[in-house]
Structure formats: C-alpha cells, structure tokens
Amino acid sequence: MGVGRVVEVAQSLVQGFVALLSAPAHIVLVGLDSSGKTTVLFRLRYGQYVNTTPTVGFNCEKVKSGGAHWLVWDVGGAERVRPLWRSYTRATDALVFVVDSSSSAERVEEARVELQRLSKQQVAECVAHNRPRPPLLVLANKQDLPGAREPQHLAKALGLPDLPECQPWAVAPACAVTGEGLDEAMAALHTLVLKTRKQQKNKK
Numbered sequence: 001m002g003v004g005r006v007v008e009v010a011q012s013l014v015q016g017f018v019a020l021l022s023a024p025a026h027i028v029l030v031g032l033d034s035s036g037k038t039t040v041l042f043r044l045r046y047g048q049y050v051n052t053t054p055t056v057g058f059n060c061e062k063v064k065s066g067g068a069h070w071l072v073w074d075v076g077g078a079e080r081v082r083p084l085w086r087s088y089t090r091a092t093d094a095l096v097f098v099v100d101s102s103s104s105a106e107r108v109e110e111a112r113v114e115l116q117r118l119s120k121q122q123v124a125e126c127v128a129h130n131r132p133r134p135p136l137l138v139l140a141n142k143q144d145l146p147g148a149r150e151p152q153h154l155a156k157a158l159g160l161p162d163l164p165e166c167q168p169w170a171v172a173p174a175c176a177v178t179g180e181g182l183d184e185a186m187a188a189l190h191t192l193v194l195k196t197r198k199q200q201k202n203k204k
C-alpha cells in the first residue's frame with residue numbers, strides 16, 4: 001500500500017470516529033406519571049415553560065443541550081402504559097429517568113421498582129446483543145418544590161449505587177419549569193455517552 005493510500009485510510013478512520021462521536025444520541029425520557037418528562041422535553045425544545053397534559057402515546061423532538069444534539073423520545077409514565085417503555089428503551093443510546101424529588105416515600109419506592117425493572121431488562125438486552133449498557137441519567141426534577149430531596153439522597157433511595165459496575169449512571173438536580181440545571185444535567189449525560197461510544201469503538 002502506498003503512503004497516499006495509508007493517509008487516505010487514516011483520514012477516513014478519523015472522519016468516521018469524529019462522525020460517530022458527534023452523531024445525535026437517541027435518548028428516552030422515562031419515569032412515573034407527572035414526574036415532569038414532557039415539561040423537560042418542551043423546555044429543552046422551546047426554551048420556555050409549556051403547559052402539558054398526561055402523555056398517552058409519545059412525543060419526539062430534536063434538541064440541543066449540554067453541548068450536544070439529541071433526539072429525545074418522551075413516553076407516558078402512567079402505570080397502564082409503563083409496559084410500553086420497553087419498546088422505546090430497547091436500542092437507545094441513553095436513558096433519562098425523571099423523578100419528582102418532592103414526592104412521597106411511597107412514590108419514590110414505586111420509582112425504584114420501575115427503575116430496577118428497567119435496568120434488569122437492559123442487562124438482558126445488552127447481553128443478548130453484545131452491546132454496552134446505555135448510560136442512565138436520573139434527573140432529580142422539581143427541585144423548586146418544598147421538601148424536594150437532594151439528588152444524592154434520591155440516588156440512594158432508587159438503588160443506583162447497587163447497580164452493576166458496567167452500568168454508567170449520573171444524578172443531577174433540575175427544575176423543568178424554569179429550566180435550571182437541565183443544561184448541566186445534559187452535559188453530564190453527554191460525557192457518559194461519549195465514554196460509552198469510545199469504549200464500544202475500542203472493542204471493535
């Protein structure tokens with residue numbers, strides 16, 4: 001192979017790598033009903049508060065936040081539609097689990113059960129398809145409300161420290177009504193997504 005050809009191949013490898021790292025990540029917003037998923041999505045998309053109604057199907061928007069472009073899927077969190085989460089989370093690049101930080105101990109426990117169920121499903125999917133675990137961001141939303149729990153407190157209550165080591169996760173505070181914390185949260189998720197993509201690339 002001539003030097004010119006070597007340079008060409010190297011260039012296309014670098015371009016491929018850059019394209020892979022900068023491609024918009026597909027993410028899914030899940031979490032109990034009324035945790036604020038759609039408010040988060042609309043705040044990211046329109047940069048302002050938008051009134052919502054409970055989501056029956058799904059919403060999908062392209063947004064830019066935390067220094068990255070995202071394709072965001074937002075699905076309903078009511079108990080009867082939670083079985084549908086699986087079809088959205090199957091091949092996603094990352095998961096955002098939105099929690100109402102001001103909710104009762106019973107609701108936090110309900111969120112823990114759903115999050116752990118989701119995590120187990122993801123293990124099975126990733127093992128079956130030899131894929132790395134998509135990073136998980138727990139968004140401790142509604143920090144403006146009285147009695148809102150600290151993100152680290154929520155992380156413990158949801159069992160995040162007990163997740164398998166191969167599961168990258170982060171927790172971040174936010175208020176979807178004002179947008180406070182969302183950009184920082186998405187930047188933290190972006191870091192995890194890039195790390196996962198690099199690991200996947202190095203494995204190939």
Ligand SMILES: Nc1nc2c(ncn2[C@@H]2O[C@H](COP(=O)(O)OP(=O)(O)OP(=O)(O)O)[C@@H](O)[C@H]2O)c(=O)[nH]1
Nearest residue numbers: 033034035036037038039052054055077142175176
């Ligand atoms: N105070 C406060 N209210 C919020 C915040 N985020 C969302 N809400 C309110 O919480 C309620 C539910 O918000 P949604 O975004 O519809 O919740 P959801 O998670 O999409 O609910 P489902 O679609 O039913 O799963 C709405 O009245 C929002 O205005 C927040 O950060 N602070």
Ligand SMILES: [Mg+2]
Nearest residue numbers: 037038054055
């Ligand atoms: Mg909704």
